[in-house]
Amino acid sequence: GEDVEQSLFLSVREGDSSVINCTYTDSSSTYLYWYKQEPGAGLQLLTYIFSNMDMKQDQRLTVLLNKKDKHLSLRIADTQTGDSAIYFCAESINSGNTPLVFGKGTRLSVIA
Amino acid sequence: SQTIHQWPATLVQPVGSPLSLECTVEGTSNPNLYWYRQAAGRGLQLLFYSVGIGQISSEVPQNLSASRPQDRQFILSSKKLLLSDSGFYLCACPGGGTGYTFGSGTRLTVV
Numbered sequence: 001g002e003d004v005e006q007s008l009f010l011s012v013r014e015g016d017s018s019v020i021n022c023t024y025t026d027s028s029s030t031y032l033y034w035y036k037q038e039p040g041a042g043l044q045l046l047t048y049i050f051s052n053m054d055m056k057q058d059q060r061l062t063v064l065l066n067k068k069d070k071h072l073s074l075r076i077a078d079t080q081t082g083d084s085a086i087y088f089c090a091e092s093i094n095s096g097n098t099p100l101v102f103g104k105g106t107r108l109s110v111i112a
Numbered sequence: 113s114q115t116i117h118q119w120p121a122t123l124v125q126p127v128g129s130p131l132s133l134e135c136t137v138e139g140t141s142n143p144n145l146y147w148y149r150q151a152a153g154r155g156l157q158l159l160f161y162s163v164g165i166g167q168i169s170s171e172v173p174q175n176l177s178a179s180r181p182q183d184r185q186f187i188l189s190s191k192k193l194l195l196s197d198s199g200f201y202l203c204a205c206p207g208g209g210t211g212y213t214f215g216s217g218t219r220l221t222v223v
Contacts (some may be wrong), residue, residue: 033211042202042214043156088156099146099171100212104155 006089013111018076019023020106022089025070029091032065033100034074037086046074046087076108084110114139118203118215125222129192131176133218135203138184143205146212147178147187150200162186173200 003025012018024032030051035043049056049063049072056063062075076083086105092098115138125131135141147159156169160178168178175194179187186203200219207213 029140031211040217040219042216043212044214045207045211048211092170099158099161101158102148102156 004089004091004101004103005107006087009103009107009109011109012079012080013112014079016076016079018079018083018108018110020074020076020087020089020108022072022074023070024072024089024091024101026091026093026101027070028093029070031092032063032072033088033090033092034061034063034072035088035090035102037105039085039089043088044052079108079110081110081112084108113192114143114205114207114213116203116205116213116215116216118201120218122219123214123221125193125220127195127222128192131188131193131197131220133188133201133220135186135188135215136184137186137205140184140205142183145180146204147188148204150202150217151198156202160188179215193222195222 005023021028030046033048036044036046037043047058047061047063049065054065060077064073086107088105089103092100117136144163146161148156149159150156161169162180165180176190198221200217202217203215204212
């Protein structure tokens, strides 16, 4: 079955880069997502990548996909205290039409 | 773009009491709708999804049920709550472009 794994915690200093890693098992995954959840709130889509891409950059965010190893990462440059949140990796084989499978989330703590 | 409304935002219920959480969607018609639960240390667990009125698929056997009485309404219910039902419940639908749009969630505490 489908499975998405993430480390649970990451702590970085303000101004440093954060790298959050994710592995998945379903080789037919077509779309891979990163969501951000701030305390007490729902999930906000940060970025996504199609499986035929290796990298996607959006301002401070860089997503890297190694399809061979089924490894996805999210790099946040110049991490700020406002980036403190839980980050979820998710995968889908059909955007919007099949349920997303989420990892357990990585809690990012930014130390001032 | 879609907007999902969930209420209430927080709820404290005694064990054995009934539950009804409501989710409504604006800005789209006939969407797929999903109920997820987020429990401490367990990430997001898919509970139910619906592809249309009256069509419900259950992912996890439990004492919860879901209904979709109208195109843009998705309801999560229980006849008798258990302590283990505590968690953060999120409703979602496919978003504009790709990915999901999530509601703001309901935090349920069963005491």
